Amino acid sequence: MATELDAGWAIDWLRRCAAVIAGHRTELIELDRAIGDGDHGENLDRGFRAVTAKLDTDVPDTPGAAFKLAAMTLMSKVGGAAGPLYGTAFLRAATAAGDAPALDAPALAAALAAGRDGVVARGKAETGDKTMIDAWTPAVEAAAAAADRGATPAELLGEAATAAEAGAVATDPMVARKGRASYLGERSAGHRDPGAASSALILRAAAEAAAAVEPGGSPAGGPSA
Amino acid sequence: MATELDAGWAIDWLRRCAAVIAGHRTELIELDRAIGDGDHGENLDRGFRAVTAKLDTDVPDTPGAAFKLAAMTLMSKVGGAAGPLYGTAFLRAATAAGDAPALDAPALAAALAAGRDGVVARGKAETGDKTMIDAWTPAVEAAAAAADRGATPAELLGEAATAAEAGAVATDPMVARKGRASYLGERSAGHRDPGAASSALILRAAAEAAAAVEPGGSPAGGPSA
Amino acid sequence: MKKLINDPRAVVDESVQGFGLAHADLVSVSADPLFVFRREPARQGKVGLVSGGGSGHEPLHAGYVGLGMLDAAVPGAVFTSPTPDQILPATLAASTGAGVVHIVKNYTGDVLNFETAAELAQAEGVEVRQVLVNDDVAVEDSLYTAGRRGVGGTVLIEKIAGAAAERGDDLDAVAAIAQRVNDSVRTMGVALAACTVPHAGVPSFELAEDEIEIGVGIHGEPGRHRIAMESADGITDRLLQPILTELDLAAGAQVLLFVNGMGGTPLSELYIVYRRAAQVLAEAGAQVARSLVGNYITALEMQGCSISVLRLDADMVELWDAPVHTPALRWGV
Amino acid sequence: MKKLINDPRAVVDESVQGFGLAHADLVSVSADPLFVFRREPARQGKVGLVSGGGSGHEPLHAGYVGLGMLDAAVPGAVFTSPTPDQILPATLAASTGAGVVHIVKNYTGDVLNFETAAELAQAEGVEVRQVLVNDDVAVEDSLYTAGRRGVGGTVLIEKIAGAAAERGDDLDAVAAIAQRVNDSVRTMGVALAACTVPHAGVPSFELAEDEIEIGVGIHGEPGRHRIAMESADGITDRLLQPILTELDLAAGAQVLLFVNGMGGTPLSELYIVYRRAAQVLAEAGAQVARSLVGNYITALEMQGCSISVLRLDADMVELWDAPVHTPALRWGV
Numbered sequence A, B: 001m002a003t004e005l006d007a008g009w010a011i012d013w014l015r016r017c018a019a020v021i022a023g024h025r026t027e028l029i030e031l032d033r034a035i036g037d038g039d040h041g042e043n044l045d046r047g048f049r050a051v052t053a054k055l056d057t058d059v060p061d062t063p064g065a066a067f068k069l070a071a072m073t074l075m076s077k078v079g080g081a082a083g084p085l086y087g088t089a090f091l092r093a094a095t096a097a098g099d100a101p102a103l104d105a106p107a108l109a110a111a112l113a114a115g116r117d118g119v120v121a122r123g124k125a126e127t128g129d130k131t132m133i134d135a136w137t138p139a140v141e142a143a144a145a146a147a148d149r150g151a152t153p154a155e156l157l158g159e160a161a162t163a164a165e166a167g168a169v170a171t172d173p174m175v176a177r178k179g180r181a182s183y184l185g186e187r188s189a190g191h192r193d194p195g196a197a198s199s200a201l202i203l204r205a206a207a208e209a210a211a212a213v214e215p216g217g218s219p220a221g222g223p224s225a
Numbered sequence C, D: 001m002k003k004l005i006n007d008p009r010a011v012v013d014e015s016v017q018g019f020g021l022a023h024a025d026l027v028s029v030s031a032d033p034l035f036v037f038r039r040e041p042a043r044q045g046k047v048g049l050v051s052g053g054g055s056g057h058e059p060l061h062a063g064y065v066g067l068g069m070l071d072a073a074v075p076g077a078v079f080t081s082p083t084p085d086q087i088l089p090a091t092l093a094a095s096t097g098a099g100v101v102h103i104v105k106n107y108t109g110d111v112l113n114f115e116t117a118a119e120l121a122q123a124e125g126v127e128v129r130q131v132l133v134n135d136d137v138a139v140e141d142s143l144y145t146a147g148r149r150g151v152g153g154t155v156l157i158e159k160i161a162g163a164a165a166e167r168g169d170d171l172d173a174v175a176a177i178a179q180r181v182n183d184s185v186r187t188m189g190v191a192l193a194a195c196t197v198p199h200a201g202v203p204s205f206e207l208a209e210d211e212i213e214i215g216v217g218i219h220g221e222p223g224r225h226r227i228a229m230e231s232a233d234g235i236t237d238r239l240l241q242p243i244l245t246e247l248d249l250a251a252g253a254q255v256l257l258f259v260n261g262m263g264g265t266p267l268s269e270l271y272i273v274y275r276r277a278a279q280v281l282a283e284a285g286a287q288v289a290r291s292l293v294g295n296y297i298t299a300l301e302m303q304g305c306s307i308s309v310l311r312l313d314a315d316m317v318e319l320w321d322a323p324v325h326t327p328a329l330r331w332g333v
């Protein structure tokens, strides 16, 4: 297993995001239709398709540069609440990653934490408000614990994704206090938050891209679109 | 059986019209919905309810006066095509009936013919155009034959109603050439003309009112609303 | 059926009452018999302009009462022509001595009721001219129909004839320009879903999820034929083609393009239709000099639209641009 | 789903193109990034007014670009806030050096995207004030929500702030009057049937034949609670009551009454609602000094309406009456 993840991994991650979001587009629309306005799957799909289109002409050479490309593209193509929030997450992660050609486990944990902090700074949501934060915060915590323990990047991301998935499931009974679902009051309980669900998908894609990396450091060949 | 029908019969007829149209309101709406705009039952119901309301305060003393009351009320309350057409029919029938205190069979046949001619004069429809004329013309012809033969008024009206009913049924396969149904072209075939159907109901009410007349000349007690 | 109504039999009365309250600066309402007329009487000697017909086409006709358009409007029951006892007093209210033009959509009921009212008005000394609107190319104008229907063109005729009357044209001239507009405008409509007449309670026709009705009128009556659902561009082409065939525009002809919503179609979709219609007209060499897009003559909440094309002349352009101040159409004032 | 569209993903682009063609005398369209701006640039020194948000609310916002109202409008995807790369150039196009006010409906997405764009504009030397619209009394404004939504009041704010900018008010004054209108207007909506977002293809919520959704927003999001169908008068009372509680009008207070259609409701029904609302306001001792009835801020073809009541002061009346010339709102010119 690689001890560092480079730009190849980051690019592979973003391409996997596009694939997994396209595959879950309808499901995310349905989740958002229940407690929001039904556009989350469409918006993210449009955004990540734009990211892969951008990657076809523009090849970032550091993870930070890849995150920045994703941030700018999501910010200008997604719109809605998710566009600026995911955009900020990737932008802050890019800043945390800096110019490093590759990220080790502690750097990955720090990038995830910076991304989460960016979402909180923009959206002011707290844990339990039934937002994407409820997926991100357990993921950040799991990543920190894994890094402390000396886990590999792939292990770290796998544990973060698992925590995000559990966090997304945990939003089901919550009453929303932020975003469009908050207008529903008590009626928002009993539905999964779409942003938490998409966050879990995105983090799982990161883990899968890491798992696909050959010891040498580049991906073993993930989906390319 | 009475050999003449007086104002009591005419009033009873109009009240029976109101009852029978109210009872067939939905059916007439359905017929008009299929090849027109779905208001025929509602319009006639509104009109004949106004006629009975009028009759509650205003008691005509000749058949002609009753027809005139119906004419003016239908003209001002029904609207659409049927309002002026039925209004004209009753107005011409009133003119034909004149001041006579009661109508014998030939006078009834003449009043029906005058009514039919009024509809033709206003609406310019010919036999086979799939309109109320296709009920009225056979009725007028049956009435003339009955009068020639010396039938009683009740017999005459019974035969006219039966002919009108057959005439209405005969509109089913016709392609409309007048009124709103003509816009449908060939698609108007296979549906009964609503105006022909309501004409048959109205003429059947006339026959029933006549059948209810005691030998003395006033109705045996038809529905009063 | 779910509607924002109280008693289905009171919809027209209550709606016109609300209309009168909302536009008390422009119109007055006579409650019984029901009609709407200008609050400020027109100046003496102006030709009066009256229209009316079944309700359910709002803002037509009451929404067009005011300066530069109608003097009075007569709403019937939903989709049912009004009666002479409404039309007569509306005609008298619109009369300043210079005669009155009745703009009547060509439906048997409207024609007969307005005819009777015109006779009665004439008996009271008011000269009346009836102009029939029959712009619908979906219906063949032949011995075998009641003739073409009056649809979208009605709005354009009321605006242009209203401006002519306001300018001071005499009775014959106002009737003549109304007739000229009628002769120069063609319309065709489509329904994606039918409307429900309040007193009927069920949709006026049934369309499957993949069907549309081409050549539909404005009374919830079925159209000329039913086809499978198509793209907006495809539908637009279908509606425009018979219009263009009938109008036979010369190269460079100036036209007014009117995309009208039937009541239940979002404005954004009307603009998608407008976009294609403008392309097709440009390809046909016509010049779209004036436009109107919106819900101007509706069929309750029917989903669909109609396209009207009016061949303009210089006088029509001047009259179209003239000030108008009504509840539903306003500019220049 | 049957709609007059071509590709569901092209609806906004094609619709705005058609809009630009139909109103080329008033507006220009930037295709990519997509925004709409006044054809005649405003005079130097006029404060710029920009609004935007998800599409599907037509005629909002692009329909209000023109003299006396907005300088630019930024349409996002359907029900999705636009992005900073659209908002920034629209802001620059609206800037004549006197600063720009962003009128932003209070939705997380709109707020965040306009915030980013404002930062970017400020970096380019354009001073920006953001005014949040949050007039919807259906949503409790508390720590436990994203705050009240911006709905019907948006139209009134854009008109009045637009007139203030046209009059020559400076940046702070225009932002202040926009804020004052926001603080004086309350709105509540109802849906009888949901709308269908083109890319979703299914209605945004399901209502049974005898259910309505009270306190609905304009994005097809469900409302605050669901009740059994009622009469128009009953529904009107339900919508008005929380508005009146919040506004706490003094006896004789002048108000503007705005009955807004959600897109799929006939105008005639809006007037039935208006009639009852006017009655209730009169009983409450308020004086309806100005009215607006029609489809001004919609949710695609949603069936339903919203009622807004604005407590007027003399300056607001003057600014409301000031000339406006936009595709969707026009008077005095």
Ligand SMILES: Nc1ncnc2c1ncn2[C@@H]1O[C@H](COP(=O)(O)OP(=O)(O)O)[C@@H](O)[C@H]1O
Pocket (backbone or CB within 6 Å): A032, A036, A037, A038, A039, A040, A043, A079, A080, A081, A082, A083, A085, A119, A122, A123, A124, A125, A130, A131, A132, A133, A178, A179, A180, A193, A194, A195, A196, D079, D080, D081, D107, D108, D109, D110
């Ligand atoms: N203030 C917030 N902080 C964090 N996340 C938020 C906030 N508001 C909304 N979200 C997230 O955004 C998701 C909705 O995204 P999307 O549907 O794309 O935007 P919109 O609500 O504008 O339609 C929600 O499910 C939630 O996870």
Ligand SMILES: Nc1ncnc2c1ncn2[C@@H]1O[C@H](COP(=O)(O)OP(=O)(O)O)[C@@H](O)[C@H]1O
Pocket (backbone or CB within 6 Å): B032, B036, B037, B038, B039, B040, B043, B079, B080, B081, B082, B083, B085, B119, B122, B123, B124, B125, B130, B131, B132, B133, B178, B179, B180, B193, B194, B195, B196, C079, C080, C081, C107, C108, C109, C110
């Ligand atoms: N020109 C005509 N001559 C005779 N009857 C006609 C004519 N036009 C229509 N009708 C009759 O009127 C009926 C429709 O009446 P109604 O529905 O009340 O009027 P509308 O068509 O105005 O809605 C038709 O079924 C037909 O019998």
Ligand SMILES: [Mg+2]
Pocket (backbone or CB within 6 Å): A032, A036, A037, A038, A039, A040, A080, A180
């Ligand atoms: Mg959403």
Ligand SMILES: [Mg+2]
Pocket (backbone or CB within 6 Å): B032, B036, B037, B038, B039, B040, B080, B180
């Ligand atoms: Mg009918």
Ligand SMILES: [Mg+2]
Pocket (backbone or CB within 6 Å): B037, B039, B080, B081, C054, C079, C080, C081, C109
């Ligand atoms: Mg009718």
Ligand SMILES: [Mg+2]
Pocket (backbone or CB within 6 Å): A037, A039, A080, A081, D054, D079, D080, D081, D109
């Ligand atoms: Mg959204």
